[in-house]
Amino acid sequence: MRISVSNVELTTAPVDAVIVSVLEGATSLEGPAASVDRASGGMISQLLASGDFKGKLNEVIAFYPQGLAMRKVVVVGLGCAEKLTVEGLRQVAANSVKAAAKGKIATIASALHGAGLAGIIAEDAAAAWAEGALLGLYTYEAMKSKREDKPLAELMLVAPEASQAPELEQGLKRGLALAEATNLVRDLVNAPANHMTPTHMAETALKIASDTGMSCEILERTDMESLGMGALLGVAKGSTEAPKLIVLSYQGNPGGETMAFVGKGLTFDSGGISIKPADGMHLMKDDMAGGAAVLGAMMAIGQLKPKVNILGIVPATENMPAGNALKPGDVITAMTGKTIEIISTDAEGRLILADAVAYAVKLGAKKIIDIATLTGACGIALAHVYSAMITNCDALAAEFKTAADRSGERYWPMPNHDEYREMFKSPVADIKNSGGRMGGVMTGGLFIGEFVGTTPWIHLDIAPTAYTESEKHYQPKGATGVATRTLVSLALLWAN
Known part of the structure; x- marks a missing residue:
């Protein structure tokens, strides 16, 4: 679908459907809603007078007017003006565009709802509408032999004033980049593991580099051996799929500091020798969601071209049982020289990230964000509402919170105390890869922190938020693409 400013x-x-909005509690109509109301013989006014429509946030109703150019009118509620947020606009865009697109609707025009309310500038409103519309219409059909016909071809966002068009175009560019990147991540995570292999992830990274002009290096097994990446290679031992260490490099600020996004790329996690229960194992194709988020974020960064230097690093492998696979009780040596006792081969994400964040430090990263579907404990603690965050730097956490708030994503800060580190000390090695059932979010995250040294660092555990079984607003069932938009927002924040 094409989105344009008009x-x-x-x-x-000359469209099939139009979208207008109404504030909660409105007794009269203004702007585009008033114009459409007059042209339709007062149908919107009748809806308000009847009490059938109250203008509550995300309340949607459609009617089919007589005598107008368009076939359908969708009315959406914005809620209370003073409480409206950019995140609310994303939701409104998704819900209203989905309602408008039902049936054989090819073109939609919508007023730029929300601009000017509650301090929301027109650029941010345009970005929110692009994000909400594209994210809300997403479906995954790559594996279907017959795909659903989707006639919707264009959404026009109508500028409140002609002079605002350049501002809206800028917002639209940002919103499209964020949404397209997130939908790429959803495609990667939704793909079955026999299609989404480490090699395919590497090929995706190479295409992103080619399309955006950034550089990409793919480290192979022999390269990892030369670097002493025993943690990553240990996890990869049981799989016939060759591991890959993907390194995308965007240099938008030559001479400036370099930051790194490091994402877990477990393309399938069986648990290894410590094998997972069969129930739900098919969903372990999503264990590369952190790595996918990094690839998507790098794509958007390459399109938006902020003045910042970002490394996107993804250790990609499978975790499989085999005669030569890593075993409980084994001791391996990570790139830093630190030795690790294996308690559970199903605590593998922290192992591959240990070598990956250490490599980010080696490449000169001054700030590191790692993203991983790391622990089931995160879901027990936070359900599907929040991702978890652990940091060693309050200033970096404040920057991240600003970016997360702009993206509408939720991250809950978890404690960072030495008592948690005591839980993964080993009697036979420097540390062990599992601290037991208690405090799993903290022990898993802080294990990774052992390999960043003093570099400012944030760990994100997206295990409960990377995949959903229910549809809501702009999130369809399946992969969410979580963290992608926050990472891009953080890069834009650093650039400014």
């Missing part, structure tokens, strides 16, 4: 008059726009 200055057409909604009542005469």
